Amino acid sequence: MAHQHHKGHDHSHAHPDLKGRNLVISIWLNILITIAQIIGGLISGSLSLLSDALHNLSDVFSLVISYIATKLSQKKASTNKTFGYKRAEIIAAFVNASTLIIVAIILIKEAIERFIHPQEIESDLVIWLSFLGILANGFSVLLLKKDAENNMNMKSAYLHLLTDMMASVAVLIGGIVMKLYKIYWVDAALTLAIALYLIYMGYDLLKASTRVLMLFTPNTVPVQKIVEAIEKIEPIKNVHHVHIWQLNENEVHLEAHIDFKKDIKLSEFDGILERIEAEVYHKYGINHVNIQPEFGKCDSKQIIVQD
Template sequence: MGHTHHNHSHSHPDVKGRNLIISILLNILITVSQVIGGLVSGSLALLSDALHNFSDVMSLVISYIANVLSKKEASTNKTFGYKRAEIIAAFVNSATLIVVAIILIKEAVERFLTPQEIESDLVIWLSLLGIAANGFSVFLLKGTTSNNMNMKSAYLHLLTDMMASIAVLVGGLLMKFYQVYWVDTALTLAIALYLIYMGYDLLKNSTRVLMLFTPHTIQVQKIVEAIKRIRHIRNVHHVHIWQLNDSEVHLEAHIDFKEDIKLSEFDIILEQIEEEMYHEYGINHVNIQPEFGKCDSKNVIVQD
């Protein structure tokens, strides 16, 4: 059996952890301020923004814990370590985006049926606080989102909240100068729909990873054909391709050889497969079971 992997990770966990802590503290400040301001002013948009900020605090805490766990080493009873911790965090965070959005829609409908006058000055000043704090947090996390679903989920929470604060600011100005109070409800609905839009794609991608689905950028049949073109190989079957986390894609397969080759010859072929899989398909962890004349299923996909 052959087994190898390429590891080309260039993450900076200490920077990520520090930036997450700063963002958590800023969002706690925003949440407390907006809850008080929303209750005093009567602004549903401000309260909805506070609710979203509270979900930000929770998501950032989850992201921070996942970031810490992902650095823990593997052991005999955790042979993959905690490499999936950040994927689970991305799934939870994207799901909470959608749950918060549904709650906001419900609150907006109720407020539309029973409109209230709103203290716009407080709404304006607190929305400016939200824009400043979330904007700074977005700036801190932006550089850590590349190829990391966990950090991307935290970043999306903060980005959507910054945009929500901008929407609340616009609404506050319209209410102050034109007394258009229904805009508060309209903005709440707009924020909620945007949360669903942003959360769905990340929820779908993290679910694919957790379910061990083949990455959508990889076509199994093309990989089978590429391996079969190598000399001495008769058949490729029992194929599994899955994504462990943001940086690892695994290939597992059985390979039938036309001849009873030496182990040293298999090592040369295995290295050829590894290089092609990594450079052509981004697969950095290859596990091959060599076979000669073995009587088993030769189907490409076999249900274990």
């Protein structure tokens, strides 16, 4: 069994301390907003403000989960954890995407109830507190935006904050409409719109993190094309029993059995392995290659993918 790997440039861990610091700032900002909005929502009777507070509370939990995952992912591998905690951030992304959808379902239920039983709302307080939410969440969104581009965990935290900022904008608009026109159902309508947007945003992230956790082949990696490319290298006869999976954002693994036309030397195999590794890394971003060489072994050579 031979194994080689390329280390790709790691964008998401370039500044782990900065990631952690930005998350801590966002956590404290969201704790303050949550407390302010709960008090304001109870005083004013605004469902959209209380739903915003609920979402902010879920932001606090999601940011704490993201922070813990960021710290865990930096821990070294050990003999009983040979991959270390490299999946910690993917698990955090899965949990946070799930909570986005759960919060959305709760909001839909609350919005329907408020449609049936509309209430008068103290709109001045709603306007000022939603404005506070926009400022604090907007600042947090800017802090996390760069890391969110390359990291599923940070993206999950970023989405919680982005949707919450948008919710605050919706609440602000609703507060102004209620103040000027006394149309109180707009509060429930905006809550429903926010909830549907949360489901829309959370679903893609939930699907992406589930694919990684289930060891599915990344969408950008065409297994058949890779097999055909490797089979063109002399003296390779056949490629079979292929597994390709994503460990985390930065590592894609390939393992395969390769049948050779002749009984080559180990030194020759090393040269062929380097060619395979370079081919799959530069074309498909696969940076860990694990090959089992075979010659004259009696097993099925036709099965490309098998458990």
